[in-house]
Amino acid sequence: MAVILRELTTQPEGLAPGHGLCPGCSESVVVRQVLHALGKPAVVALATGCLEVSTTRFPYTSWQTSVVHNAFENAATTIGGAEAAYTAMVRRGAIQPRDVVFVVFAGDGATYDIGLQWLSGALERGHRFIYVCLNNEGYMNTGIQRSGATMLGTWTTTTPVGKLAPGKLTWRKDMTGIIASHHIPYVAQAAPHAWKDFMTKVQRAGSAEGPSFLNVLAPCNRGWRYEARNTMRVSQLAVETCLWPLYEVDHGTWKLDYRPRNKRPVTEWLQSQGRFAHLLRPENHAIVEEIQQRVDGEWEHLQQRCQE
Amino acid sequence: MALVTRHSRLVKEVRGTPVALDGATLVAYAMRQVRPDVVAAYPITPQTVITEAFSEFVANGEVETEFIQTESEHAALSACIGASAAGGRVQTATSGPGLALMWEVMYVASGNRLPIVMHLCARALSAPLNILCDHSDVMGIRDAGWVILLAETAQEAYDNAIQAVRIAEHPEVMLPVASVMDGFITTHGVERSEVLPDEAVAEFVGTYRAPYSILDVAHPVTVGPLDFHDFYFEHKRQQIEAMERAREVVCQVAEEYGTLTGRCYGAVEPYRMEDAEVATLVIGSVAGTLRTVVDDLRRQGIRAGMVKLRCFRPFPGRELAALLGGVGVVGILDRSISPGGAGHPLFTEVSSALCQRGCAPRMRSFVYGLGGRTPAPAQFRQAYGDLLADRQLGAEASAPVYLGLRE
Numbered sequence: 045m046a047v048i049l050r051e052l053t054t055q056p057e058g059l060a061p062g063h064g065l066c067p068g069c070s071e072s073v074v075v076r077q078v079l080h081a082l083g084k085p086a087v088v089a090l091a092t093g094c095l096e097v098s099t100t101r102f103p104y105t106s107w108q109t110s111v112v113h114n115a116f117e118n119a120a121t122t123i124g125g126a127e128a129a130y131t132a133m134v135r136r137g138a139i140q141p142r143d144v145v146f147v148v149f150a151g152d153g154a155t156y157d158i159g160l161q162w163l164s165g166a167l168e169r170g171h172r173f174i175y176v177c178l179n180n181e182g183y184m185n186t187g188i189q190r191s192g193a194t195m196l197g198t199w200t201t202t203t204p205v206g207k208l209a210p211g212k213l214t215w216r217k218d219m220t221g222i223i224a225s226h227h228i229p230y231v232a233q234a235a236p237h238a239w240k241d242f243m244t245k246v247q248r249a250g251s252a253e254g255p256s257f258l259n260v261l262a263p264c265n266r267g268w269r270y271e272a273r274n275t276m277r278v279s280q281l282a283v284e285t286c287l288w289p290l291y292e293v294d295h296g297t298w299k300l301d302y303r304p305r306n307k308r309p310v311t312e313w314l315q316s317q318g319r320f321a322h323l324l325r326p327e328n329h330a331i332v333e334e335i336q337q338r339v340d341g342e343w344e345h346l347q348q349r350c351q352e
Numbered sequence: 353m354a355l356v357t358r359h360s361r362l363v364k365e366v367r368g369t370p371v372a373l374d375g376a377t378l379v380a381y382a383m384r385q386v387r388p389d390v391v392a393a394y395p396i397t398p399q400t401v402i403t404e405a406f407s408e409f410v411a412n413g414e415v416e417t418e419f420i421q422t423e424s425e426h427a428a429l430s431a432c433i434g435a436s437a438a439g440g441r442v443q444t445a446t447s448g449p450g451l452a453l454m455w456e457v458m459y460v461a462s463g464n465r466l467p468i469v470m471h472l473c474a475r476a477l478s479a480p481l482n483i484l485c486d487h488s489d490v491m492g493i494r495d496a497g498w499v500i501l502l503a504e505t506a507q508e509a510y511d512n513a514i515q516a517v518r519i520a521e522h523p524e525v526m527l528p529v530a531s532v533m534d535g536f537i538t539t540h541g542v543e544r545s546e547v548l549p550d551e552a553v554a555e556f557v558g559t560y561r562a563p564y565s566i567l568d569v570a571h572p573v574t575v576g577p578l579d580f581h582d583f584y585f586e587h588k589r590q591q592i593e594a595m596e597r598a599r600e601v602v603c604q605v606a607e608e609y610g611t612l613t614g615r616c617y618g619a620v621e622p623y624r625m626e627d628a629e630v631a632t633l634v635i636g637s638v639a640g641t642l643r644t645v646v647d648d649l650r651r652q653g654i655r656a657g658m659v660k661l662r663c664f665r666p667f668p669g670r671e672l673a674a675l676l677g678g679v680g681v682v683g684i685l686d687r688s689i690s691p692g693g694a695g696h697p698l699f700t701e702v703s704s705a706l707c708q709r710g711c712a713p714r715m716r717s718f719v720y721g722l723g724g725r726t727p728a729p730a731q732f733r734q735a736y737g738d739l740l741a742d743r744q745l746g747a748e749a750s751a752p753v754y755l756g757l758r759e
């Protein structure tokens with residue numbers, strides 16, 4: 045199933061306009077890419093976060109497809125319950141089999157931190173669903189706090205730049221690797237500017253016979269401190285600097301999906317966003333060096349894995 | 353005894369099969385008979401027996417249920433919420449700390465009006481770590497918007513487990529129900545009980561048709577939205593109304609069940625209260641002990657009585673006022689505490705319910721059995737003694753008495 049732009053434009057929208065996400069936010073873009081790529085009805089579970097609060101404000105809803113929001117940490121479990129009920133109800137003849145996909149949208153906070161256990165359990169149990177992590181590298185809904193996806197040196201409201209601290213003091217988790225270690229059918233990293241790559245991955249995830257996980261970089265102009273119109277450019281820079289490589293793990297086989305022709309230095313990424321402004325000062329040079337080293341090391345490691 | 357009521361769908365009493373089983377296994381048996389679409393649970397003493405027994409039903413193909421073995425109790429109830437939003441009949445089971453871990457999503461279940469049934473094997477809360485019975489866990493969910501039924505015996509736990517499904521799924525209610533039995537005492541004690549034939553249970557509970565389902569993609573719904581100052585209050589009010597309607601439904605379902613089985617239950621169950629001048633109010637398994645104590649006292653010429661509460665939410669204040677209002681002195685027996693509160697949980701509920709109805713007998717608070725401390729008959733004889741002494745005194749409100757405690 046190829047992703048053809050012309051065909052996508054005639055599909056019905058799963059997410060209606062008029063939601064409350066910030067202008068420039070990538071989250072609605074990612075959601076629409078997912079729903080369009082699937083091209084069939086989705087049953088969606090949302091974790092608490094920007095997307096959920098901006099699209100489900102009672103008495104309105106932006107969703108043209110069914111959604112359930114339970115709490116912050118348990119969206120994977122919620123969709124697992126729905127999937128189990130579907131199986132049971134089809135088996136006893138209460139409902140007809142339907143061509144639906146079970147999808148979770150959850151932030152990096154919900155995924156890397158508070159909900160890791162719930163996600164891990166759901167993956168182990170093997171429910172058939174696509175888990176989409178909207179990774180904006182922080183708790184944006186609650187006002188830009190750090191998460192396990194926030195990188196070293198990043199300013200957030202809980203990793204402020206002070207006399208002693210230059211932003212966040214620790215590196216980020218390798219969440220995609222953690223999920224790949226669950227040996228589920230399909231795991232991938234993606235970014236919205238590389239829409240064709242991402243939507244193809246969504247389709248692969250949708251046809252997997254078990255759980256799948258898509259870690260999608262979701263630039264947030266509000267929290268990352270850049271102009272709204274630069275969302276896709278920032279997304280692209282993350283990939284061109286190899287800070288956010290595009291790759292997939294399909295049934296255990298690691299595959300690099302994009303190799304920058306001319307790998308950019310991380311400073312280009314850091315310069316593009318206000319949350320890193322302090323890192324460009326001379327006294328923080330060592331931190332920038334460390335970020336570059338870590339990015340290079342991870343990139344090397346990933347390339348090796350993809351050759352094995 | 354076969355009652356025929358206007359609500360009855362079944363008018364013929366069905367003969368049960370006698371069994372000698374522990375309460376937990378019996379409840380697992382009931383879970384199989386109500387045919388849930390989804391059960392999600394996590395083992396915890398003393399509930400583990402249920403999870404294990406149900407696993408066996410699944411392994412042997414005796415149920416068609418999707419059994420989700422989660423990695424925690426929070427996840428168990430979270431999965432139930434997803435399954436119930438999908439329109440399935442859904443159940444879980446837990447105890448003490450497991451219930452405490454579920455606390456956040458207890459409110460999600462009731463607030464979204466999802467008719468989930470939970471079998472709760474009452475257990476003390478940590479710390480100190482304790483796996484034995486008290487009602488600290490139950491009282492922790494008293495404001496969570498769940499209907500709460502409490503069983504005295506394994507038979508009652510079985511009967512409540514079946515009725516809970518009807519109450520939860522009643523269109524006028526649509527609230528989750530916690531069906532409680534006492535950890536170890538009821539869960540592990542082997543008693544003679546009767547089980548109904550599978551078909552009779554299936555017919556009694558019927559099939560569940562959810563008003564909305566997230567699986568009905570032709571009619572998309574948003575479940576669990578963001579709801580602020582402009583609507584949240586009205587939604588909470590609707591929940592209160594549903595709980596009020598549950599009063600009638602709990603009784604209707606009990607009547608119908610009585611017609612079917614000959615075992616009739618009310619929200620409250622008085623024992624020798626007709627002319628009682630001193631009475632106690634209890635919940636759970638201790639009621640049996642209290643009955644023997646009442647009988648002893650009666651033999652000594654003391655007009656003692658006892659009231660057992662079967663339904664804690666909705667709280668049967670009117671019925672209690674009618675039963676206890678005219679009694680000289682009443683002891684309220686708590687198996688949980690509320691340190692620094694206006695009184696311990698059950699005491700506060702009962703005294704408040706009676707005072708609101710203008711009938712305030714002398715009331716005294718007793719606490720017994722915390723962390724599984726054996727509730728011996730002597731403790732309750734002492735309680736009745738204290739109550740009779742109180743009555744002579746006619747004094748000011750007196751402090752709670754801790755029964756069976758080494759002071």
Ligand SMILES: Cc1ncc(C[n+]2csc(CCOP(=O)(O)OP(=O)(O)O)c2C)c(N)n1
Pocket residue numbers: 091092093094095116117150151152153154155178180182183184185186191
């Ligand atoms: C149990 C619990 N703890 C904390 C919160 C507060 N909270 C709501 S959303 C959120 C952060 C969401 O971050 P993320 O998952 O990254 O989503 P984003 O808003 O960034 O898209 C937090 C901390 C909550 N709702 N529930």
Ligand code: SF4
Pocket residue numbers: 064065066068069070071094098180184185263264265266267
């Ligand atoms: S704060 Fe960031 S993630 Fe949230 S809506 Fe605004 S741009 Fe999007």
Ligand SMILES: [Mg+2]
Pocket residue numbers: 151152153178179180181182183184191
């Ligand atoms: Mg985030």
